[in-house]
Amino acid sequence: MPRIDGVAKVTGRARYLDDLDAPGVWYGATVRSTVAHGVLEAIDLDPGFDWSRVVVATAADVPGQNYIALIENDQPALVAVGKPVMHVDEAIALVAAPTKELAMAAAKAVRPRVRGLPAVFSVEDSLAANEKLYGTDNVFKQFMIRKGHASDADFEAVIAKAAHVIEGTYYTSPQEQMYIEPQAMMAEWRDGRCHIVGSMQCPYYVHKAMKPLLGLGAEDVVITQSVTGGGFGGKEEYPSMLAAHVAVLAKKAGRAVKIVYDRDEDIAATTKRHPAYTRHRLAVDQRGDVLAIDVDCVMDGGAYLTLSPVVLSRGVLHAAGPYRCPVVRVRGRVVATNHPPHGAFRGFGAPQTTFAYERQIEKLAIHLGEDPLQLRKRLALRKGDTTATGQELGFSVGTDEVIAAVERVAGPPPVREGTGPNGEPLRRGRGYVFYFHGAGFTGSGESRLAGRATVARTTSGRYEVRSSSTDIGQGAITIFTQIASQALGVDASLIDVIDPTTSLVPDSGPTVASRTCMVVGGLVERAAKELREKLPSAPAGEEVAVTMQYEPPPGIHFDDATYTGAAYPCFGWACCLVDVTVDLDTYEARVDRCVQAIDVGKAINPVIVKGQIEGGTLQALGWALLENIVYREGKVANANMTNCIVPTFADAPDLETILVEVPYPFGPSGAKGVGEIPMDGPAAAVANAVGDALGCAFDGIPILPEVIAASRARWS
Amino acid sequence: MSSAYIRPRSLAEALDAKAQHPDWMVLAGGTDLMVNATHRPEPAGILDLWRLPELRGVTMTDVLTIGAGTTWLEVEHHAAVLERFGPLAAAAREIGALQIQARGTLGGNVGTSSPVGDSLPVLLAFDAELELASAARGRRRIPYREFCTGYRKTQLAADELIVAAHLRPPATRTRTTWRKVGTRRAQSISKVMGAAFIELDGDVVTRARVALGAVADRPIRIAAVEQAVTGLALGAKAAEAARAALRSAIKPIDDVRSTATYRRDVAENLVARFFS
Ligand SMILES: Cc1cc2nc3c(=O)[nH]c(=O)nc-3n(C[C@H](O)[C@H](O)[C@H](O)COP(=O)(O)OP(=O)(O)OC[C@H]3O[C@@H](n4cnc5c(N)ncnc54)[C@H](O)[C@@H]3O)c2cc1C
Numbered sequence: 001m002p003r004i005d006g007v008a009k010v011t012g013r014a015r016y017l018d019d020l021d022a023p024g025v026w027y028g029a030t031v032r033s034t035v036a037h038g039v040l041e042a043i044d045l046d047p048g049f050d051w052s053r054v055v056v057a058t059a060a061d062v063p064g065q066n067y068i069a070l071i072e073n074d075q076p077a078l079v080a081v082g083k084p085v086m087h088v089d090e091a092i093a094l095v096a097a098p099t100k101e102l103a104m105a106a107a108k109a110v111r112p113r114v115r116g117l118p119a120v121f122s123v124e125d126s127l128a129a130n131e132k133l134y135g136t137d138n139v140f141k142q143f144m145i146r147k148g149h150a151s152d153a154d155f156e157a158v159i160a161k162a163a164h165v166i167e168g169t170y171y172t173s174p175q176e177q178m179y180i181e182p183q184a185m186m187a188e189w190r191d192g193r194c195h196i197v198g199s200m201q202c203p204y205y206v207h208k209a210m211k212p213l214l215g216l217g218a219e220d221v222v223i224t225q226s227v228t229g230g231g232f233g234g235k236e237e238y239p240s241m242l243a244a245h246v247a248v249l250a251k252k253a254g255r256a257v258k259i260v261y262d263r264d265e266d267i268a269a270t271t272k273r274h275p276a277y278t279r280h281r282l283a284v285d286q287r288g289d290v291l292a293i294d295v296d297c298v299m300d301g302g303a304y305l306t307l308s309p310v311v312l313s314r315g316v317l318h319a320a321g322p323y324r325c326p327v328v329r330v331r332g333r334v335v336a337t338n339h340p341p342h343g344a345f346r347g348f349g350a351p352q353t354t355f356a357y358e359r360q361i362e363k364l365a366i367h368l369g370e371d372p373l374q375l376r377k378r379l380a381l382r383k384g385d386t387t388a389t390g391q392e393l394g395f396s397v398g399t400d401e402v403i404a405a406v407e408r409v410a411g412p413p414p415v416r417e418g419t420g421p422n423g424e425p426l427r428r429g430r431g432y433v434f435y436f437h438g439a440g441f442t443g444s445g446e447s448r449l450a451g452r453a454t455v456a457r458t459t460s461g462r463y464e465v466r467s468s469s470t471d472i473g474q475g476a477i478t479i480f481t482q483i484a485s486q487a488l489g490v491d492a493s494l495i496d497v498i499d500p501t502t503s504l505v506p507d508s509g510p511t512v513a514s515r516t517c518m519v520v521g522g523l524v525e526r527a528a529k530e531l532r533e534k535l536p537s538a539p540a541g542e543e544v545a546v547t548m549q550y551e552p553p554p555g556i557h558f559d560d561a562t563y564t565g566a567a568y569p570c571f572g573w574a575c576c577l578v579d580v581t582v583d584l585d586t587y588e589a590r591v592d593r594c595v596q597a598i599d600v601g602k603a604i605n606p607v608i609v610k611g612q613i614e615g616g617t618l619q620a621l622g623w624a625l626l627e628n629i630v631y632r633e634g635k636v637a638n639a640n641m642t643n644c645i646v647p648t649f650a651d652a653p654d655l656e657t658i659l660v661e662v663p664y665p666f667g668p669s670g671a672k673g674v675g676e677i678p679m680d681g682p683a684a685a686v687a688n689a690v691g692d693a694l695g696c697a698f699d700g701i702p703i704l705p706e707v708i709a710a711s712r713a714r715w716s
Numbered sequence: 717m718s719s720a721y722i723r724p725r726s727l728a729e730a731l732d733a734k735a736q737h738p739d740w741m742v743l744a745g746g747t748d749l750m751v752n753a754t755h756r757p758e759p760a761g762i763l764d765l766w767r768l769p770e771l772r773g774v775t776m777t778d779v780l781t782i783g784a785g786t787t788w789l790e791v792e793h794h795a796a797v798l799e800r801f802g803p804l805a806a807a808a809r810e811i812g813a814l815q816i817q818a819r820g821t822l823g824g825n826v827g828t829s830s831p832v833g834d835s836l837p838v839l840l841a842f843d844a845e846l847e848l849a850s851a852a853r854g855r856r857r858i859p860y861r862e863f864c865t866g867y868r869k870t871q872l873a874a875d876e877l878i879v880a881a882h883l884r885p886p887a888t889r890t891r892t893t894w895r896k897v898g899t900r901r902a903q904s905i906s907k908v909m910g911a912a913f914i915e916l917d918g919d920v921v922t923r924a925r926v927a928l929g930a931v932a933d934r935p936i937r938i939a940a941v942e943q944a945v946t947g948l949a950l951g952a953k954a955a956e957a958a959r960a961a962l963r964s965a966i967k968p969i970d971d972v973r974s975t976a977t978y979r980r981d982v983a984e985n986l987v988a989r990f991f992s
Contacts, residue, residue, distance in 0.1 A: 585985040650902035
């Protein structure tokens with residue numbers, strides 16, 4: 001089935017927030033901190049500016065509580081006078097004006113006065129806690145997994161018995177989502193209610209945040225998602241901040257106000273992937289079987305807690321990798337710094353720790369002199385095995401299928417040495433990875449969320465799917481239509497997936513964590529099936545609606561206190577091969593070929609699924625080789641599209657995508673998550689391949705040409 | 717707030733307008749100018765040269781003449797350019813990507829004369845001449861090597877426009893090359909790039925012009941390398957001589973795109989490759 005939203009988007013008919021207008025709308029602009037850490041002493045207004053034509057709002061204009069409600073309430077919508085400034089580009093004041101130009105001019109005429117304090121830009125400095133940014137130790141959150149041992153002493157005893165211990169520390173860099181549509185939001189107050197419409201992934205996150213901030217009840221805040229040009233996690237938490245800003249301005253201005261970020265502002269101020277340092281020890285016996293895994297991961301959370309604990313949790317839960325191991329210790333910490341808050345990005349912590357364990361397995365293969373793919377096959381988790389948290393894998397484990405799929409197409413490895421068209425010497429190499437990704441919310445999250453979705457036959461005789469899951473380009477509307485059409489036994493043209501508006505749709509949970517098709521799609525399927533049974537006896541001309549609520553599959557329990565149990569309802573499984581060429585004149589590594597075989601349970605719409613995998617793969621290849629956020633004194637120094645590099649089509653290799661289907665019994669038609677998994681593995685595959693080409697280890701990304709040049713002394 | 721706007725129909729009209737409004741923004745394809753449009757005050761007026769017929773097109777007589785308003789797409793597809801000015805075609809193909817090449821012009825690249833303007837080392841290597849014009853003084857010619865005098869600074873007078881560039885074709889025994897190293901494979905700003913024009917007698921270099929971009933405040937010729945290789949046969953020895961001569965000839969910098977060390981290393985490798 002072709003994408004339902006496709007034609008409108010390709011022909012330019014789709015109306016993004018910037019295309020929407022309310023009568024008499026004004027434009028907002030944001031006054032931001034230029035200081036990474038300090039205290040806001042005053043906000044001065046340039047007396048030479050004509051303030052009569054604009055509205056200025058500060059923390060004092062927030063009608064309710066001045067915080068963005070998320071996990072903790074530590075982040076203000078606007079820094080209040082007398083309160084700390086925690087990062088560069090933090091919002092201090094807002095202006096609104098009849099034109100964008102006037103708003104920008106006014107914003108420049110607002111002068112915050114900040115008394116500077118020493119700032120913290122590294123995780124080491126943060127952990128040293130000389131400067132306290134959060135609590136007494138700057139640690140936002142710590143998680144610990146222990147399997148097969150009671151104490152650290154027990155653990156070290158196992159390590160001591162190992163025939164060999166592979167050890168390394170791995171760095172993964174911050175990454176910008178670079179969604180094609182920058183963050184954008186509009187608010188209007190009508191009859192005491194605040195209506196907010198904008199580009200977002202999670203209308204109910206914004207709803208939750210606006211209630212205390214605006215001092216309103218649930219009914220009086222109405223959040224609507226507009227057509228959204230990509231999110232990748234970047235529109236998970238930040239839209240609540242932007243919604244707060246337009247809502248406060250709209251209230252003060254007494255009219256609709258919208259803000260559409262300029263690209264540079266978007267890159268500078270909004271969330272990025274958490275940079276992470278992961279120390280990893282892999283203890284093996286004589287045969288190379290894994291005896292123990294020890295991981296210590298520290299992520300830079302930035303200035304506020306935001307979603308960091310959840311990102312860390314996923315990172316920790318994936319850190320031991322999809323390998324059999326009786327004894328596992330994983331410690332994860334996310335710490336406060338004076339960087340702008342890091343946040344959600346496709347993969348959500350897992351790509352960081354996946355990079356570390358797949359570099360480790362590669363080093364083990366080199367140490368043992370064993371074929372890297374065969375080693376992975378030998379050590380991999382299969383049905384009946386248990387993960388680091390003791391989750392027994394009961395179903396939908398595609399290990400053998402994904403590895404076999406890659407083996408089938410791999411072919412001989414590239415010839416190691418060659419010459420390029422300009423006479424430049426070349427080196428080629430191949431890298432493999434095997435990895436997994438938990439589908440759905442982490443731990444007990446799905447049960448706690450208790451997401452709901454409704455399918456209804458309306459009075460007009462058409463069918464409606466009502467959920468708060470957003471289509472952000474990933475195809476949710478199309479997939480829900482397909483699922484409902486099949487379950488109802490009616491033609492897809494009779495089905496409308498309505499735009500997510502909190503007053504019209506139930507809370508299905510956020511559009512994150514590869515859960516939309518698997519979890520919410522599952523609710524849609526169940527609701528549609530029940531509706532189909534009810535319809536014959538229902539009076540014609542009346543609305544009949546069925547709402548379903550999430551229930552965990554039997555036997556899926558997770559204990560948050562001990563970090564044991566079923567971390568996810570199920571996992572996706574993947575194997576990836578990457579061939580690279582390194583140009584020894586320019587030190588550029590280029591990916592020539594990338595094969596991804598991914599177990600998705602069931603591909604309800606194979607074109608959309610392949611699109612997800614190809615897009616995620618390219619994002620991962622970019623992260624591995626090109627993408628680099630340059631922070632200078634806490635400010636993004638390359639906050640523009642010219643210098644914040646993401647891959648273009650010319651940088652994309654041949655992508656060979658192989659869909660493997662080992663059904664998940666509790667997903668719609670067997671489907672499980674696919675959105676995030678392609679992001680997790682390829683970066684390590686690239687590092688493994690570049691290492692193979694040059695004969696030395698690359699333990700950090702991005703592997704920029706500058707990095708390869710600097711490694712020259714280590715080549716073999 | 718909107719600027720005055722003129723779109724002249726002839727070069728004479730354009731030169732008059734330029735003389736009258738020397739402070740106005742001269743707009744060709746706009747691919748340099750629009751990038752910073754939101755970050756700078758609006759100009760008093762805009763003089764739009766886009767598609768002005770007298771500035772467009774490529775002609776090949778005993779020299780190649782490229783009108784300032786010719787787009788990179790037109791340059792890269794011109795038969796004579798493809799046949800005899802390989803480095804220019806190659807540079808054109810690597811400026812931005814298709815959309816930018818369809819809009820960006822030679823005059824714009826020269827007008828900006830940024831250290832990372834990709835066509836500029838080619839102009840230096842071919843020792844191209846620019847043709848400039850003004851209403852008051854008519855036309856004049858100036859070699860590109862004298863035109864750019866500093867970071868985005870040129871000899872263009874306030875009442876002048878760039879009309880064309882003229883390039884002499886290489887003789888048969890000439891090696892011409894070009895290489896760009898950017899931040900990625902398209903839509904990328906150069907970290908280092910360079911061009912060479914090497915006249916040969918058999919395999920022996922009789923005269924060479926070597927130019928690099930992104931290693932100084934402007935695109936530069938590297939006289940030290942040119943001298944070092946003259947009289948040597950192409951091959952390992954010439955390559956090493958070029959590399960050694962380059963070492964003390966440039967002082968690249970660190971910036972958000974790359975490092976001085978990398979630029980130096982790669983510039984050496986490229987120059988060595990030109991002569992190997
Ligand atoms: C996405 C993107 C990618 C790019 N990639 C590259 C790249 O890879 N390599 C590269 O070198 N450049 C690149 N550029 C820059 C730009 O495309 C080129 O420099 C192009 O040649 C500029 O031409 P233009 O006609 O668009 O110039 P404009 O923007 O119209 O003008 C540029 C300057 O030249 C002046 N000017 C133009 N014509 C005349 C004239 N006839 N007389 C006097 N002054 C004149 C203008 O006043 C202005 O100062 C890129 C730009 C973008 C937006």
